[in-house]
Amino acid sequence: MTYWQAEVETMSRADLEKLQLEYLKKTIRIATNSPFYNKIFKEHHITSDSICSLDDLKKIPFTTKEDLRNNYPFGMAAIPIQQCVRLHSSSGTTGNPTVVLHSAKDLNEWANQVARCMYMVGLRDTDIFQNTSGYGMFTGGLGFQYGAEKLGALTVPAAAGNTKRQLKFITDFGTTCLHIIPSYATRLAEVMRESGIDPRRDTKLHTVCIGAEPHSEEQRLRIEELLGVKAYNCFGMSEMNGPGVAFECKEQNGMHIWEDYVIVEIIDPVTLEHVPEGEVGELVLTTINREAMPLLRYRTRDLTRIISGDCPCGRTHKRIDRFKGRSDDMIILKGVNLFPIQIETVLMKFKELGNNYLITIDQDEMQIEVELSDLFTDDYSVLQRLTKEITRQLKDELLLTPKLKLVGRGSLPVQEGKAVRVKDLRKF
Ligand code: ADP
Ligand code: ZN
Numbered sequence: 001m002t003y004w005q006a007e008v009e010t011m012s013r014a015d016l017e018k019l020q021l022e023y024l025k026k027t028i029r030i031a032t033n034s035p036f037y038n039k040i041f042k043e044h045h046i047t048s049d050s051i052c053s054l055d056d057l058k059k060i061p062f063t064t065k066e067d068l069r070n071n072y073p074f075g076m077a078a079i080p081i082q083q084c085v086r087l088h089s090s091s092g093t094t095g096n097p098t099v100v101l102h103s104a105k106d107l108n109e110w111a112n113q114v115a116r117c118m119y120m121v122g123l124r125d126t127d128i129f130q131n132t133s134g135y136g137m138f139t140g141g142l143g144f145q146y147g148a149e150k151l152g153a154l155t156v157p158a159a160a161g162n163t164k165r166q167l168k169f170i171t172d173f174g175t176t177c178l179h180i181i182p183s184y185a186t187r188l189a190e191v192m193r194e195s196g197i198d199p200r201r202d203t204k205l206h207t208v209c210i211g212a213e214p215h216s217e218e219q220r221l222r223i224e225e226l227l228g229v230k231a232y233n234c235f236g237m238s239e240m241n242g243p244g245v246a247f248e249c250k251e252q253n254g255m256h257i258w259e260d261y262v263i264v265e266i267i268d269p270v271t272l273e274h275v276p277e278g279e280v281g282e283l284v285l286t287t288i289n290r291e292a293m294p295l296l297r298y299r300t301r302d303l304t305r306i307i308s309g310d311c312p313c314g315r316t317h318k319r320i321d322r323f324k325g326r327s328d329d330m331i332i333l334k335g336v337n338l339f340p341i342q343i344e345t346v347l348m349k350f351k352e353l354g355n356n357y358l359i360t361i362d363q364d365e366m367q368i369e370v371e372l373s374d375l376f377t378d379d380y381s382v383l384q385r386l387t388k389e390i391t392r393q394l395k396d397e398l399l400l401t402p403k404l405k406l407v408g409r410g411s412l413p414v415q416e417g418k419a420v421r422v423k424d425l426r427k428f
């Protein structure tokens with residue numbers, strides 16, 4: 001069997017859209033019970049009967065993170081709280097926390113989405129899956145846990161940090177697959193090398209699922225090379241449950257987004273109109289198979305585009321491209337707009353460079369500190385030539401000239417969770 005759920009994964013566009021409309025109408029009926037949507041539906045005269053085609057989705061206003069914050073904690077619930085069995089809350093690092101509620105059915109559907117993703121990249125019940133995500137509120141922990149159990153894999157809920165222990169589990173248990181944040185994957189590979197472990201010789205690792213933070217194609221290739229694995233990009237966000245929203249298939253060319261769970265729109269964040277297919281814009285998602293807390297036209301703030309054309313894997317669900325970043329990650333410097341990922345793309349091409357870097361913005365200056373690979377020389381003239389070449393390539397990419405500083409390995413801070421790559425001193 002090639003697919004986890006062949007019928008739905010390869011459904012024709014017409015059938016998929018019919019299913020989406022039916023699910024959308026049902027979602028509107030459920031959402032009417034939430035105080036937040038009830039008010040909006042009244043104001044805009046929306047009922048499930050007034051939505052006659054997918055195009056009618058446009059009649060519904062967008063929902064934002066601000067709405068979630070303003071209705072904290074339970075103002076978005078569409079079923080009685082007694083019928084909810086879990087809540088996840090965002091860290092609140094960028095403001096008040098947000099809450100997402102789940103019923104038992106919601107959790108089961110979420111696990112199904114994750115299992116579908118894992119199956120898609122070749123994982124089976126014979127695999128040993130180690131999850132290096134934090135458990136608790138961070139959805140990468142429990143989200144993958146239940147998905148992997150549904151798939152039938154043997155799960156190792158190692159949780160975040162304690163790299164030496166991670167390595168012991170990988171070697172002792174014969175772990176074949178990891179779920180890991182990209183910045184931590186390179187860190188793990190470094191510690192492996194320091195400990196004399198050759199991943200190809202000493203471990204059974206063959207697959208890693210990487211996500212939760214922006215990363216470049218170059219970083220993916222590095223992770224594959226360092227760990228001797230295939231690395232698949234996975235996208236999730238707490239508001240959309242967590243992991244399992246979209247995932248790469250074996251083609252590694254865009255992430256299939258499960259359209260029996262969400263309706264995808266890409267909008268221009270300024271005009272709020274749809275962009276032509278294939279163009280980059282803000283991802284907007286509508287949950288159509290969730291009951292505790294449906295979200296309609298949720299503005300994710302993530303920037304991506306739809307990849308046109310059929311995927312050779314046979315799945316018909318749309319593919320979204322690797323993320324350019326979040327709209328709030330955009331750096332504006334000397335009138336130039338740029339994203340940290342553009343810098344990473346250049347840096348990761350240089351074998352002489354390590355995996356950790358830090359961008360500091362002060363007034364109208366950008367400084368990039370990047371660690372050298374420890375295999376590299378400390379010959380001053382060689383380093384000078386290297387600095388010049390990297391700066392030239394950065395200038396071509398960014399259209400401005402950053403100050404580049406090559407530093408020794410281990411000199412930049414490492415985070416346990418998502419990597420912090422940018423320090424913007426103008427914001428303090
Ligand atoms: P928080 O908003 O506190 O960071 P989440 O864990 O819900 O909490 O983070 C979701 C966000 O993480 C997404 O909106 C996106 O910006 C980022 N993200 C998740 N997966 C990926 C991925 N595969 N590539 C790039 N960014 C990702
Ligand atoms: Zn595919």
